[in-house]
Amino acid sequence: VTPTVGVDLGGTKILAVAVADGGEVLATTRHPTPRGSGPLLEAVVDVVAELTEVAGLDPATRVGVGVAGLVDLEGVLRHGPNQPGIVELDLAGELRWRLGERVVVDNDANCAVRAEAASGAARGHADAIVLTLGTGIGAGLIVAGTVVRGAYGLAGEPGHAVVDAKGPPCPCGRRGCWERYASGAGVARMARDAAEADRLEAVLARCGGDPAAIRSEDVVAVARTGDAEAQAVLDEFAWWTALGVANLAAILDPSVVVLGGGLIEAADLWLDEVRRVVPELLVGSEHRTLPEVVAAHHGVGAAALGAALLAAEPA
């Protein structure tokens, strides 16, 4: 009966939805993300005002906000890699000062997992993992029916778990983080390495001959033409994705692992390979029920929808 507003505060765009009690989306809006914490906060206030008017909502409508990065239990963005220069921003406090106590804040992937659990690919699963394979890796974990927050709210960052201790350096300062492989940035990096080893001619041609210009989209586009070298890069991506999925399954034993994010649009080129490799990399796989590995149901709107569901949860 009571609608809520969900806001996905991304590095490049703010996506917001008004959602009815039953999950129906009443209105959607999208704006570029401004730079700097002041303009960022004002933009969220404006988006909420816009949706309130468009959807004819009560001014006291509860608001959920999802944001990339380390968000603690108090709604403070401790470290936001996608929001340059923003650290230790009390997002919940600042937004409550402007919008009232009706605001709740969580990590964007923790919002996305709520959307998949409520009405997506994780529906009916008490133990589920939702991974967003975009530029990096976002993760939302559900254990025994509840989203895992951890002692301080910072749980769910397997993208920076190390899977290859002697692997390539990660901007985070470590080496061989899972995100260096199982993400859009990972595909681009593996493709650049292949190009510098004189492979991937067709991808290079598409990028003006400059290995540094290769993006994951280029690899996908060329693999789709049947190019074996581009497909080999996606096979490598799939192997590493399966490795991290198997690691998480060894630790949490979910019944489903949901894969979303930009790369899932090319699932036909790599998802079956992930499914094939997971049993090879999961301990005792011949003696256990394997997790289903499936594509996300909700697309780019998953985090905003989930933020609206977060706002509807009892405080």
Added chain:
Amino acid sequence: VTPTVGVDLGGTKILAVAVADGGEVLATTRHPTPRGSGPLLEAVVDVVAELTEVAGLDPATRVGVGVAGLVDLEGVLRHGPNQPGIVELDLAGELRWRLGERVVVDNDANCAVRAEAASGAARGHADAIVLTLGTGIGAGLIVAGTVVRGAYGLAGEPGHAVVDAKGPPCPCGRRGCWERYASGAGVARMARDAAEADRLEAVLARCGGDPAAIRSEDVVAVARTGDAEAQAVLDEFAWWTALGVANLAAILDPSVVVLGGGLIEAADLWLDEVRRVVPELLVGSEHRTLPEVVAAHHGVGAAALGAALLAAEPA
């Protein structure tokens, strides 16, 4: 008021305790583990009978059993690496047939975590990880106050999460499992590698010059004399232990990580190094509250005590 019996069914010994409602140990017994599933089941029946008599317990006293390996939600030992030849043993069913419905079964590390949470180093922590660094790695995970079982009961096996994809082969069939480093077997393996590279003279001398004969106990004993090369192996062990602790902290954000098992008896030689390295390997460590990394409170009896606590839980 009502005592329970806890049984730790290990690869070499069966350790059992009778525990009063308040956690006080009333009686303890210890027997070698027989080979084969029939003798194994009979040995558990005998141990329960022995404790019932010694401690003057009611014949309907509830019994908890902890066992190493993959134990599913129905109490079936799907795969028990420490019990050669035993797979798909319906431990709960077989023991209930012999002892009645009063029997419950879980993984031994899931029992140990209950002991540390109730009266040990994880007491008061709603989000905690207990790692038993023995021959391999046992793990019990507590999230939001509850032991994580997973969809099928097989959660909590980070020892077979891959941390070094191109690393040494593991008997499980993968490469670079965390257990290849952060365990007694890992210390022995790293020491053998060092010895074969003409280091570790003092450890080799202690083992009759045979690298294959080196055990983790030898490395610890020689490091304790101040030997720099033996200490370097323990530093390497500490680094890898910290890597896995940081990976688990990135995923679950616990407030405490409890380290137990045989190697903890030499904690003075390596635990501070683990504490020093974890912040280097944990994402956003400068923006978060780090988990405490502490030694286990309960010793070899942790799993038996925890099994008794499991038996006391409401079904």
